Amino acid sequence: MRSLAEPIARQANAEDDCTGRFWDGRFKAQALVDERALLAAMVYSDLNPVRAKIAKDLPSSNHTGAQKRIVLIQAKKLAAPHR
Template identity: 45%
Template sequence: MRPLQLIVPVLVIFEALLDEQALAAAMAYVDLNPLRAGIADTPEASDFTSIQARLEALNHQQPTAPCLHPFIGNPSNEAIDG
């Protein structure tokens, strides 16, 4: 007897992060996923996540990755349609 295979359709939406506000919103969305899913009670308790690593680095005053350069736009963005 073959094992039952479950196929789950997945909707993936890609969105350009064009400014710091959009980047911060996307990071918050990802960082809070374990809490919404009930896997962790706090960001600190969400094992193996980037938010946990960032918080631990801050608490231990460890150096983190260099800051991102500010968004300055791209002249070719105006040419993109859709």
């Protein structure tokens, strides 16, 4: 595994103009202390396929929680959110 991971890490570090371990400093954990923080994290995560142009909109973003919730709402198996 090391033989496979090391060249990939070196290439990624060169592209990002950084040094050190591959994931070092790139990702951080954050506590979701209330429902508002949880909702913000869900929205951020659900919109990733749209931002990456993998999907044109939320209903077409396969394998996401947003798509599942939309399908359930359309099938009337889940209550639509209150506004």
